[in-house]
Every structure is written in C-alpha cells, then in structure tokens.
Amino acid sequence: MLFLDVPPDTTRFFYSAYAIIFVTLTFYVISLAVRWNNLHSELKALEELEKDNK
Amino acid sequence: MTPTPRALRILEIVSLLLFAAAVWMVFFYSPLEAVMGAVQKVFYFHVANAWVGMLGFIAAGVSGIIYLRTKDLKWDIVEVAAVEISLVFFFIAIVTGSIWAYPAWNTWWTWDPRLTTAAILELIYIAYMLLRQGIEDPERRARFGAVYTLIGGLSVPLTFMSIRLFRTIHPVVVGGANAAAQGGFDMTPKMLQSMLFSIAVFSVIFITLFWHRIRIGNLAQTVEQLKLKLTQ
C-alpha cells in the first residue's frame, strides 16, 4: 500500500448497483404499461356491457 | 379514455435521452475517485434518487392535506402516484446506498441517520399501501391515506433528528461519525456537474412517471365508477 497510484478495483459493486437501478426502473415502467393495458381492456369490456344493457 | 397527450410523449423521449446522457456522464465523464475507485460513482444516482424521492414524499403530504380540505378525489390520485414513485426511488436509493457501503466501510448496512430514516420512510410507504388495500370504499381510502401521509410525513423529520442525536452521542465504530452519503471525498467540478445533472435528470424522470401514474389512477377511477354503475 506504499505506492498507492491505482484506486482499488470496486467495479463489480459499481456494475451491480447500476444493474439494479436499470432493472428496477425497467420493471416499474413495464408494470405501469401492463396496468394501463389491463385497465384499458377492462374499460372496453365494461363499455361493451353498458351498450348491451341499453 | 384520453390518448397519450403530445406533451407527455415528448417528455418521455426527453427523459430517455437525458437518462442516456446521465448514464454516459456517470460511466465516462466523471472521474475515477482515488480512495474508493469505481464504486464512488454509485453516489450520483444514489443521491439523485434520494433527493427526488424526498420531493415525492413532500408532494404526497401536500396532496393529502389538499384532499382533506377539498374532498376532491383527484388529489387522492395524485397522492398515491407520488407515494408509489417515491417508494421505487427510495428503494433504489437504499439498495445503492447499501452496495456503496460495503466496499467503502466494509459493512452492508450502517445505522446512520440518513440510511435508517430512509428505511423507516420506505416502511411507512409500504404501510400506506397496505392500509389502502384493506379499504373498499374509495372515499374512506382517500381520507385514511391522507391522514397517514400527514402523520407519517411529520414523524420522519423527528425520526431523523432522534437518530442523529443517537449517533452523535454514540459514534459509529465503522464508518466514523460522519457516516453520511458523501463518504468523505472531495468533489471535483466534474463530479459536481455529474451529480447535479443526475438530480435534474431524475427530476424529469419523476415527472414523466408521475404523469403516467396519475393517468393510470384516473383510468382506474373511471373503471371503478363504471363497474359500480353497472352493478346497480
């Protein structure tokens, strides 16, 4: 440790942290899209039902 | 059912571009720190997520109060959106904080005020979600949600102060008394720019996600009302 020219190699922590950030954000965005689509189809189905009832 | 507004579409594209730029800055532009090496760069997105999460937290508290005064359910939708997104951002902040802690201080967790308060805040968010799930009536759900964000919101600063007081009297052995997010490194201009840019980028991302989540809330409300109407 006398001639400390090179910083310690902590790249694996760096990569895993950023991997987690990307994965979490992607998961969340996908969940938003999925929920939107589900609600949208549910709305369509309910509107069909409403039309049939009239 | 409104199609996605143009402004939101533009915002999405802007967010993606800014995010890419921020990633480039973190990976290539920002310098390698001498003491901790590459893991120090975790700091940029860690701080950005924590900061923006805090803003969401305040937004939730404010919408809660507005809901209680106006009884307009749209504020409830805003509140849930803010809590949910803050929950995700804080999760990222906590996990990245933990990953940073290990090579920096040789421990996966430090009971320092910020990390501990963040964990408690996350638990308050989860409690909030569980509370809402246990209530059928939308109006009661909104009322209780607003009350809990108020109580939770007020408790967090006191929690932070109590843990900080706890820490100053009993200094942490690992990580030193200043076991705070900065981890004791001096920031060069490039680092400062990267950090500020990351915070700005995540603010934009927050707004984009927030808008989308509010749209989902509105759609869910429409569906629920239609269901109610049809079953009568």
Next chain:
Amino acid sequence: MSNTTTHRRTSLGFGSFFRAVGAIAWKDLAAELRSRELLSAMLVFAMLVILIFNFALELDVKTRATITSGVLWVTFAFAGTLGLNRSMAVEKDRGCLDGLLLAPVDRSAIYFGKVISNLAFMLIVEAVVLPVYSILYNTNLFSIGLIGVILLGSIGYVAVGTLLSSMAVQTRTRDVMLPILLFPVIVPVLVAAVKASSGVLQGLPMDEILPWLNLLVVYDVIFTAIAFMVFDYVVEE
C-alpha cells in the same frame, strides 16, 4: 352515505367539552373495572414478553443495565398495541362508536376521552411491570425520573396510537394493521424514551438526558395536536 363533515359543537360551551371527555374516559374505565378483560390480557402479555426476553437475551447483571430500558420499552410497545387494538375493537363491535358519533358531542372530545382511557390502561400495566421486573432481576427501577420518562413516552404512544387504531379497526385486516401503521411513526418516541430511561437508570447528568426529554415533549405536543385536529376525518361516516 354523506360526505360532509358537520362539526358538531355543543352550544353549551367549554365546560361541557370537558364533561364529555370525562364521560367517555370514565365509560371505558368503569367498564374495565367491572370486567378487567383488557387489563388482564395486557398484563399477562407483558409478563410473557419479559419472560421471553429472559431466554432471548443474556440478562446477566452486567449487560442488564444497558439493556433494561430497551426491554422495558419493547414490552410497553407490544402490550400497548394490544390495549389500543382491543379498546377500539370493543368500541366498534358494540356499536358504541356509532352511538357516540350521533351524540351532540365534539368529535375531538371522543378522541381525548379515548386517549385518556387508553393512557390509563397503559400506565396501569407499566405500574405493574416495573415492580415485577425489579423483583425478577434484582434491580431497583423506582425513580421519579423514570416514571416521568415513562409518562411522556406513553402519552406520545397513545396519542398517535388512538388515532391510528381508529383507522386500523375500520380496515379489513384490523388488528394486524395497527402495528404496521404505528411502529414506523413512533420511532422518535421509542428512541428518545429508551435513551432517556437508560440515562436515568445509569444516573447520567441531566444535560445528557435533557435533549431526549425535549424530543419527547416536542413529539407529544405536535402529535397530540395533529391527531386531535385530524380525528374528525377518521371517524366521519
């Protein structure tokens, strides 16, 4: 189901507010005096918690001094949850709450009445736990300072707990919901109470204990005020 909050103030003024509070508190206390269900449950539970701690932690003489206040407050927190839950559940199940809401009484009087009775139950349990713990572990826990800390901590705990238990009892998961809602929010009270208690027990100088007492007082004042203002929204029909 009406969405309006009618703030029913009695036209009779200040004195009747206090009488209402007293009446509500007394109703619970008198009922408990007769049946003693709640208190016995809380006491037995507290004893069991202390017993479990005996096996879970090495409570030998040396470590005990530092751990005692922690053990005490965990015991109080858990027994307190039991009391808060039962107190509200009984209210709801017997339809008392609806009855109270129909009465021409300020909603906040209901809040204060419940807080006083819940506080009384918690203090009674604490008053029993202290001597029992002293006997079991051969330590002297009797000091004015400790009693003061316990009082301040219990007030904060019950002020927020009464509000949150009113909410919890109206959810699907009921009893389970209260600790989930309460514990994250009560952290400042627990931290300050434990540190202040252990300071008192170890005979630390006043200026080291004072910040914790200040924190307790600040918490108590802020949260009692907020809970009292917001209670209306939690019980309206």
